[in-house]
Amino acid sequence: MPFNLQRKLLVLLGLVILIALSSSVLLRNFVIRDFKAFGEGRMLDRLYQVQAVLEGRYEQSGGWQRDQVANDLVWAWLSGIELRLYDVDNRLVMDTGQALASLSPVMQQRIAASSSRRPLPPESSEFQSYPLFLRGEEIGHLDLQLPHPIYEAFFIRSSNQFLIYSLLGLGLTAVILSFLAARRISRPLQELTAAAEGLANGAPGPRVRAEGNDEIGRLATAFNRMADSLEAQEQLRKQLVSNAAHELRTPLMIIRGELEGMIDGLLPTTPEALQSLHDEAARLATILDGVDELSRAQAAGLQLQRQEFILLPLLHGIISRFSRSAEEQQVTITLSGDQAVTAWIDPDRFTQIITNLISNALKAMPHGGRLEIHLSATPHARYIEVSDSGSGIPAELLPHVFERFAKGKDGGLGLGLAIVKELVAAHNGTIAASSSPGNGTCFRITLPATTGGLHEHD
Template structure:
């Protein structure tokens, strides 16, 4: 019974720990989702920055001026965007590759070092954003988002941290579950042992009280019960001893008189029979007193 109770406590604590650890995975998914939503919003903002600057340039020069929009293409690359700028006829006026090729070798190396512009072009990856000025379409900005690897690094680090936390906290949860389950069942085990001793006749058995919780109060009540049982057992033995002593006197007197009558030493007359009758009355009185005492208890 105790083993099964200990196992139940252990299973309960482990289940609570497992639920707590599982919530970490749920929170991680929420954090990753929020992080990706943040990145998407950040990228959209960057696209709108580039669009606003291209539209400003068009307003200033009344056309898509190549040198100026080349600067926009380099700036977009620094923001993690590969772009193509097309006019209203669909002709490519400027793209990231042309803008980077026009840079000096030193500047080109620096820009390529901080960007991820090494991937092969995938036409399907470009997303079109129409350019407008005063309600009139002036061209199209096509954008391809360059993955810098920061997102994957963040996710990888968070997975590693979560895994280490899972092992550390999981191991700690198991150890604490074992300790607390034993702490909960040990007082019950002592109480069962003491109750078994009392049932076998050891009225001096007591339970050590270590806490003031419900089990501690139960142990205190058990100790009080055992003390009362010990007192009652002592009174019972004393009562039996006194009763035996009181019964021995009239029985001995009656036995002596009857033996004398059998041996012919005492005549069987009215006086002797009256004496025997008086002794039986004493026995009856003693038995009546015992009966009243048992009813009073």
């Protein structure tokens, strides 16, 4: 079974969970150790206090007085220590039981009530001996017995139970959440992988779901855009091949028919017949040149040499090339706009765009008219409008003017505006057409003001 991304994520999250739970156990051990050390320290402090009190009592009384040390042994008992006090000759002075018995019945009841929850030391426990000194001389010793550490045991038992429950509860919750997280993270990546493999094998297949705005969501969105673009390019390629084959078929059939007629002796081999063949061959060359030009326009985005140009002088230079043709056709060309408007463009490709638009406009006005080119700008975009007063574009053809081999009533290959659209798109711009029959046509080009968002290719 392959070790896929989901299993890798589960293993990684499992290690993180294991480390987190192990740190909890380690922390608990440190807490218990410090708690035991704290309890032992407190008990030693009480023992030293009892020793100091008894030594002071001996000095005050000049010896061991049973009635005076009784209260001290009761106080020691209330502090959790059972004592047996011996003099220097190892004779028992008093123990905790005798001290409690010397109290009044009321005091015994109160002390019994206050210490009822604290168990007595087991009978088998051994006493520990601590000597008592006064001015460097031994005055007796204490045998003491500590009660069973019930509070410490309760704390340790409670902490163990809490640790077990928390490890089971939190560990199980963490495992479930890790599984869900690994599945949620890996599922879109698995879909992306399957879709990418299908795309690589030539089967685009369904698009992946783009959920959220994180890196995976943006990756899915970018993949869908790429798949849409590839699918659209494939459709365009097929359409281009189909349209080109259709356009090439007619002149080829004419050439083939005339050549077969000449071979069979049905048609004379005259200069006129040869001229007809030459015209059809020239038509074939024109079609192929147009397709080649369209292919170069589609690849222009990878070859543009962008520079910042002042548009008005550049437009004026392009218009001057058509001054003679416009004069012969009695077409008036006007140019208007802000002198300081600039744009980042490839001057050669931009010139090709405007040249194609002006050529189409002049073809639409063979008997005179007006051609107006207007330049305007906003902080984020530049606009070039090319308007003519020709016959206009029929309404049914207007939505298709930028498609390949879309021919108007004036004939032609129908590739000029498709080339213009590709070149404008290479500049990260857009072009739109508006027209009404008998009132002329207007093409509006929108270009970005700067190179922001563009891909520079030198």
